[in-house]
Amino acid sequence: MHIEALKLEGVLLLSPPRFGDDRGFFSESWNRRTLEEAGVRLPEFVQDNHSMSHQAGTLRGLHYQSPPFAQGKLVRCGRGSLYDVAVDVRAGSKTYGDWIGVELSYENGRQLWVPPGFLHGFVTHEPDTEIIYKCTAHYDRASDGAVRWGSLGIEWGVDDPILSDKDRAATAFADWTSPFQYGVVV
Ligand SMILES: Cc1cn([C@H]2C[C@H](O)[C@@H](COP(=O)(O)OP(=O)(O)O[C@H]3O[C@@H](C)C(=O)[C@@H](O)[C@H]3O)O2)c(=O)[nH]c1=O
Numbered sequence: 001m002h003i004e005a006l007k008l009e010g011v012l013l014l015s016p017p018r019f020g021d022d023r024g025f026f027s028e029s030w031n032r033r034t035l036e037e038a039g040v041r042l043p044e045f046v047q048d049n050h051s052m053s054h055q056a057g058t059l060r061g062l063h064y065q066s067p068p069f070a071q072g073k074l075v076r077c078g079r080g081s082l083y084d085v086a087v088d089v090r091a092g093s094k095t096y097g098d099w100i101g102v103e104l105s106y107e108n109g110r111q112l113w114v115p116p117g118f119l120h121g122f123v124t125h126e127p128d129t130e131i132i133y134k135c136t137a138h139y140d141r142a143s144d145g146a147v148r149w150g151s152l153g154i155e156w157g158v159d160d161p162i163l164s165d166k167d168r169a170a171t172a173f174a175d176w177t178s179p180f181q182y183g184v185v186v
Pocket residue numbers: 049051060061063064073120121122138139164166
C-alpha cells in the first residue's frame with residue numbers, strides 16, 4: 001500500500017496494490033491492519049455511500065456535516081473518473097480555506113482520505129461515473145450543509161457544471177461560518 005501525505009495536514013492519498021491476472025484484478029480496497037502497520041489509524045467507519053452521476057461535468061459539493069455528526073470520508077472511484085476536492089475549514093488551521101484536488105479513477109484505484117473538518121466535493125469527467133466512500137458518522141439530514149462550489153477559487157475544470165438544487169443554492173464561502181475548530185476532535 002502506497003500512502004502519501006498531501007499538503008493539507010491530515011489528508012492522505014492511498015494507493016492499494018492491484019493483483020492482475022487473465023481474469024482482471026484483485027485489490028484489498030480497505031484493510032485496517034495494513035494501514036495500521038504503515039502507521040495510519042483512521043476512525044471507525046459506520047456507513048458506506050455509493051453514487052452515480054450520468055453526465056460528465058456533474059459536480060456534487062462542497063458538502064459537510066456539522067459536529068457531532070461530522071464525517072471523515074475515504075473516497076474512491078468505482079467507474080469512470082472524477083476530480084475529488086477537500087477544503088480545510090478547521091477554524092484556526094494554518095491552511096484554513098486551502099483546498100486540494102486529486103484525480104480518482106477506476107483505472108488508478110486511488111483513494112482520498114478526507115478527515116472531519118474538511119468540505120468535500122467532486123466533479124465527474126466521464127458519463128456514468130461512480131463514487132464509493134466510507135464514512136465515519138451516519139447521515140444526519142439536519143446536520144447536512146453545503147458551501148457554494150465556485151466560491152473558493154477551486155480549479156474545477158468546468159464553468160457550468162450540473163448541480164443539485166441544494167448545491168445551486170448553497171452559501172458562498174465568504175458568508176459561511178465554519179462549525180469546525182482546528183485541534184478539536186469531532
Ligand atoms: C448523503 C446522503 C444522502 N441521502 C439522501 C438524501 C437525498 O434524498 C438523496 C441525495 O442526497 P444529496 O443530494 O445530499 O447527495 P450528494 O449530493 O451526492 O451528497 C454527497 O455529496 C458528496 C460530495 C459527499 O461528500 C457526501 O457526504 C454527500 O454530501 O440521498 C441519504 O439517505 N443518506 C446520505 O448519507
